[in-house]
Amino acid sequence: MKYIDEFNDPDLARRLLDEIHATVTRPWALMEVCGGQTHSIIRHGVDQLLPEQVELIHGPGCPVCVTPLDVIDKALEIAARPEVIFCSFGDMLRVPGTDRDLFRVKGEGGDVRVVYSPLDALDLARKNPDRQVVFFAIGFETTAPANAMAVHQARRLGLGNFTLLVSHVRVPPAIEAIMRAPQCRVQAFLAAGHVCSVMGTAEYPELADRHRVPVVVTGFEPLDILEGIRRAVRQLERGEHRVENAYPRAVREQGNPAALSMLEEVFEVTDRNWRGIGPIPASGWRLSETYRDYDAEHRFDVTGIRTEEPAVCRAGEVLQGLIKPTECEAFGRACTPRTPLGATMVSSEGACAAYYLYRRMTDGPAPRGSRIPREELNTVG
Numbered sequence: 001m002k003y004i005d006e007f008n009d010p011d012l013a014r015r016l017l018d019e020i021h022a023t024v025t026r027p028w029a030l031m032e033v034c035g036g037q038t039h040s041i042i043r044h045g046v047d048q049l050l051p052e053q054v055e056l057i058h059g060p061g062c063p064v065c066v067t068p069l070d071v072i073d074k075a076l077e078i079a080a081r082p083e084v085i086f087c088s089f090g091d092m093l094r095v096p097g098t099d100r101d102l103f104r105v106k107g108e109g110g111d112v113r114v115v116y117s118p119l120d121a122l123d124l125a126r127k128n129p130d131r132q133v134v135f136f137a138i139g140f141e142t143t144a145p146a147n148a149m150a151v152h153q154a155r156r157l158g159l160g161n162f163t164l165l166v167s168h169v170r171v172p173p174a175i176e177a178i179m180r181a182p183q184c185r186v187q188a189f190l191a192a193g194h195v196c197s198v199m200g201t202a203e204y205p206e207l208a209d210r211h212r213v214p215v216v217v218t219g220f221e222p223l224d225i226l227e228g229i230r231r232a233v234r235q236l237e238r239g240e241h242r243v244e245n246a247y248p249r250a251v252r253e254q255g256n257p258a259a260l261s262m263l264e265e266v267f268e269v270t271d272r273n274w275r276g277i278g279p280i281p282a283s284g285w286r287l288s289e290t291y292r293d294y295d296a297e298h299r300f301d302v303t304g305i306r307t308e309e310p311a312v313c314r315a316g317e318v319l320q321g322l323i324k325p326t327e328c329e330a331f332g333r334a335c336t337p338r339t340p341l342g343a344t345m346v347s348s349e350g351a352c353a354a355y356y357l358y359r360r361m362t363d364g365p366a367p368r369g370s371r372i373p374r375e376e377l378n379t380v381g
């Protein structure tokens with residue numbers, strides 16, 4: 001608990017806030033990339049303590065939220081097969097597909113299991129040689145190395161009944177796409193510290209230069225976020241656009257070499273569709289040719305999927321920072337964590353869930369129905 005206490009220290013927070021207030025002379029719009037940072041900001045009211053001129057725009061860094069609908073529908077179809085044990089982190093079970101979710105598939109007899117690591121799924125494959133075990137491998141650069149390691153192990157052990165349904169995404173191409181969007185208002189980024197702890201910071205200087213935008217690698221506790229904001233605002237006021245590491249206790253410039261080499265071994269870069277945002281070139285990973293036998297899309301015939309998003313859901317605009325969740329008509333009414341219309345209301349990193357959990361009584365409509373305990377907003381990992 002020592003570290004948590006230190007990074008919530010109110011005196012230090014006040015000092016950082018004083019410095020931010022003293023530095024700011026005009027309006028600035030900063031995007032925090034990661035949904036974990038969004039939750040921390042909303043939970044601790046960080047945005048409400050900032051000078052009026054500093055706006056925080058919530059970014060697309062919620063892995064559950066950006067997993068495309070066609071991949072969710074493929075997961076539902078695979079999970080419903082009698083020979084399959086379908087394994088996933090908890091958040092994915094409530095993410096709505098076109099006409100159902102994984103909970104519904106489980107209720108209808110599908111063997112859907114919540115696991116805490118891809119290695120749990122690998123273990124299930126070893127213990128159930130007569131079943132096909134599929135792990136739903138979604139997420140950013142943070143979760144990809146463990147998934148790569150699981151499939152690497154499966155190959156080493158000669159497990160022929162283990163596959164991954166892969167929908168990994170990468171942060172730098174998303175930043176590029178955000179900056180290229182005509183409606184973009186972002187002037188600085190708080191980059192996701194955990195992503196950089198894996199990947200390092202080498203991908204960011206070129207982005208910062210090309211778009212003349214400060215990128216500050218930032219952690220997740222309130223003081224981490226205030227320090228990231230302080231550095232970003234200081235650069236903006238000085239007219240600078242550098243990459244700064246404000247999370248040195250976890251991030252090194254070169255990243256994690258072991259994780260990087262596992263990613264290199266197992267995955268290859270591919271174009272990826274982001275739910276609510278659309279296709280982004282080179283923004284994802286898929287299994288490389290060497291590991292194609294471990295690709296669930298290759299193993300199971302899941303072509304011909306027809307998807308349909310609920311018309312009312314504005315998650316795409318939320319994910320691009322174009323609207324706040326409370327500007328969606330369905331927020332807290334038709335859409336709650338118990339009756340989610342979009343993935344951003346399901347995930348523990350989704351912006352809609354953050355506003356529902358911490359702000360719905362002040363910023364948005366009071367929900368109809370009972371209060372949802374925090375623990376029901378499950379964690380994807």
Ligand code: SF4
Nearest residue numbers: 314315328335342352
């Ligand atoms: S509140 Fe619900 S319906 Fe509205 S954008 Fe968020 S997830 Fe979609």
